[in-house]
Amino acid sequence: MKLTLTVPPNFHFWRTVYSHGWCSLPPFEVRKDEARLHRLFALSSGTIVEATIEQRSPSRVIVEAHQEKTLTAEQKRELLRHVKTCVRLDEDYDEFYHEAKKYKQYRWIPKSGAGRLLRAPTVFEDVVKMICTTNCSWALTEVMVENLCKKLGFKIHDAGYTFPNSEAIAGCTEKFLRKEIRVGYRAPYLLELSRRISKGELKIELWRTSTIPTGELFEEVRSVKGVGPYAAGNILKLLGRYDYLGIDSWCRKQFFEIHKNGRKTSDRVIEKFYEPFGKWRGLFFWLDVTKHWYEKKFPF
DNA sequence: GCGTCCAGGTCTACC
DNA sequence: GGTAGACCTGGACGC
Numbered sequence: 206m207k208l209t210l211t212v213p214p215n216f217h218f219w220r221t222v223y224s225h226g227w228c229s230l231p232p233f234e235v236r237k238d239e240a241r242l243h244r245l246f247a248l249s250s251g252t253i254v255e256a257t258i259e260q261r262s263p264s265r266v267i268v269e270a271h272q273e274k275t276l277t278a279e280q281k282r283e284l285l286r287h288v289k290t291c292v293r294l295d296e297d298y299d300e301f302y303h304e305a306k307k308y309k310q311y312r313w314i315p316k317s318g319a320g321r322l323l324r325a326p327t328v329f330e331d332v333v334k335m336i337c338t339t340n341c342s343w344a345l346t347e348v349m350v351e352n353l354c355k356k357l358g359f360k361i362h363d364a365g366y367t368f369p370n371s372e373a374i375a376g377c378t379e380k381f382l383r384k385e386i387r388v389g390y391r392a393p394y395l396l397e398l399s400r401r402i403s404k405g406e407l408k409i410e411l412w413r414t415s416t417i418p419t420g421e422l423f424e425e426v427r428s429v430k431g432v433g434p435y436a437a438g439n440i441l442k443l444l445g446r447y448d449y450l451g452i453d454s455w456c457r458k459q460f461f462e463i464h465k466n467g468r469k470t471s472d473r474v475i476e477k478f479y480e481p482f483g484k485w486r487g488l489f490f491w492l493d494v495t496k497h498w499y500e501k502k503f504p505f
Numbered sequence: 506g507c508g509t510c511c512a513g514g515t516c517t518a519c520c
Numbered sequence: 521g522g523t524a525g526a527c528c529t530g531g532a533c534g535c
Contacts (some may be wrong), residue, residue, distance in 0.1 A: 285525060340514040389528040394515090433515045454513060 206276065208285055210266040211379070212294060215302055218242075220259035221292045223504050225495070226320045226343060230334060232358070232368050233323075237503055245327060245367045246287045247359070248280055255364040259290055266292070274374025279336045290413075293321035295446050301485055311489065315497050319492055324443040328409045329402060330368045331443045332429065334399075335436045336391055338453075339381030345387075350385040374399035412444050419448045421486070438487060447487035450476060459494035 208216040212218075222228045222242050228235050232244040241257040248254060257270040270276060271319050276284065289295045302315035316322055325331045336347040338464055357369035357377070374382075374395055382392035401407040407429075415422055419441065438451025450456075452472055460475055479486035498504035 338514090340512085340527085341529065341530080342513070344531090348529095368508065383528090387529080390515090392528090393527085435514060488510095 206270045206272060206281075208268045208270065208281055210268060210285060210289065210294065211264055212260070212266050215298060215315065215318055216266075216292075216294065216321070216333060218258075218266060218292065219230075219338070219502055220317055220319045220499060221321040221323055223502075224319070225491070226346075226505075227323045227325070227334070229505065230347065232365060234365065235503070243365075245359075245361055245365055246284055248283050248368070249451075250280060252276075252280060253359055253361055253367055254280075254284055255290070255361060256284065258292070262384050266294075268401070287326040290326055291324055293324070295444075296321070301488065304485055305484070305489075311492070312482070314492055315376060319499055320488060322442055322488075322491070325368065326446070327368075328412050329371055332398065332409060332426075332440055333368075333395060333439050335433045335443075336394055337481065339431065339433070339436055341389070348387060349388050356385060366395070371399040371402040376439040385417050391431055394429075397430050402457045406418065414443075419446045422446065423436070423449060443489065447485050447489075448483075449487050450490045451487060452490075456494050460490075463493060 206237065209477040213267060222235065228242065232316040234243045235241075236243050236257070239257070239259075243255075243257050246254045246256055252274075254276070257269045257271070258266060259269075260266050266288075268285060270281075270284060278440070280375050286295075298320050301320055305311040305314040305320075318336055325334070333353070334346075334350055337353075338346045353369055353374075357373040358366035360366050377396070378384075379392045382388050382395060383390075385393075388395060398407070403478055404408060409429075412422065412426070417425075422444070423441060426432055426440050427434075432440065432450075435451050435453050438449035441449050452475060457472070457475070460478075461469055464478065475490075482489045
């Protein structure tokens with residue numbers, strides 16, 4: 206069953222998919238030979254849909270649901286809502302592109318359709334994954350996320366696994382998370398987060414539509430144990446707020462190479478550098494340090 | 506093959 | 521408010 210999404214002229218599917226490492230973490234899977242993005246989506250009715258996504262023309266994205274049963278009209282709408290959320294078609298980037306055009310060094314951004322950062326259908330998945338990126342190599346992040354999906358998600362024949370919901374993680378022991386999922390000392394953080402959500406104490410899915418000032422939202426995100434300045438800054442970017450840089454060691458190194466001839470500086474210097482870009486500074490920072498990715502269709 | 510060291514963010518205790 | 525040490529894992533390195 207094929208569904209169509211109409212996309213604006215400034216949208217570029219592969220620039221969005223390869224905007225950061227999320228596309229290589231399950232349930233996302235890039236099928237390079239088919240030029241499609243694949244993942245399972247869990248709908249509110251309990252139905253799990255295997256879908257592939259591709260851009261067929263500048264104005265159309267095709268979402269193909271591989272289902273034996275026909276989806277109801279509401280299920281189709283929900284699937285499309287999830288896809289739009291993931292590829293950021295529910296956000297307006299005109300203001301950002303207008304801003305980028307003002308700077309000679311950033312005119313490549315609107316031209317290439319960069320700027321939309323791929324995200325998960327749920328805030329929960331984004332936050333758990335972000336905690337799994339802290340204080341470890343990317344290879345270890347991949348191990349943790351793969352274990353979460355394979356050992357706690359739902360399996361659909363050969364299509365793969367879903368990302369576990371908060372109840373699935375909340376029901377684990379700390380020992381299981383440490384030893385089987387291999388999240389190490391992050392285990393109590395993931396447990397606390399999942400249990401607070403399951404009990405209804407923490408409503409993180411509302412963060413995407415929250416209208417509170419970004420500073421307050423940042424503090425709320427920081428209140429999750431295991432989420433420090435780096436993780437909170439990057440979670441905010443996935444919530445559509447770009448006021449924080451979310452600096453990590455890799456970005457720091459890239460910045461030094463691009464702007465300081467490899468010479469090290471403090472984070473304060475990096476923050477000062479991006480201050481003139483106001484509420485978009487986090488996005489300009491990220492696009493600056495990943496600019497070289499946009500030279501290839503599949504940069505990694 | 507084994508042991509040691511280091512990198513990678515965040516938390517807690519302490520000053 | 522700033523800082524040191526602990527947390528845990530994988531990889532690099534020396535023996």
